[in-house]
Amino acid sequence: MLHSTVTSKGQTTIPEKIRKALRIKPGDKLEYEVEGDRATIRVHPGLRSLKGALTSNKGKAMSLAEIRDAAADAARTREGTR
Numbered sequence: 405m406l407h408s409t410v411t412s413k414g415q416t417t418i419p420e421k422i423r424k425a426l427r428i429k430p431g432d433k434l435e436y437e438v439e440g441d442r443a444t445i446r447v448h449p450g451l452r453s454l455k456g457a458l459t460s461n462k463g464k465a466m467s468l469a470e471i472r473d474a475a476a477d478a479a480r481t482r483e484g485t486r
Contacts, residue, residue, distance in 0.1 A: 418445075 406419040418428060426447055428434070433448040466474070 406421060408416045408419060410416045422428075426445075428447055433450050435446050435448045437444045437446075
């Protein structure tokens, strides 16, 4: 069993073993669910679930302008095939 202490501001440190097991990184958002005298903590998927969504097939990150251009090209291609 792991323990942590709550400060007067309601803050605590999540033990390293739990952070590693849940892959919690700085800036991650956590969700809490309370049932009786127990609480469940999980990492909110948020931006983590979008990781890699805005990259090209080659894995190179795309700028916003490149994304707009690619979307416009795709729209023109779709319109041309109708």
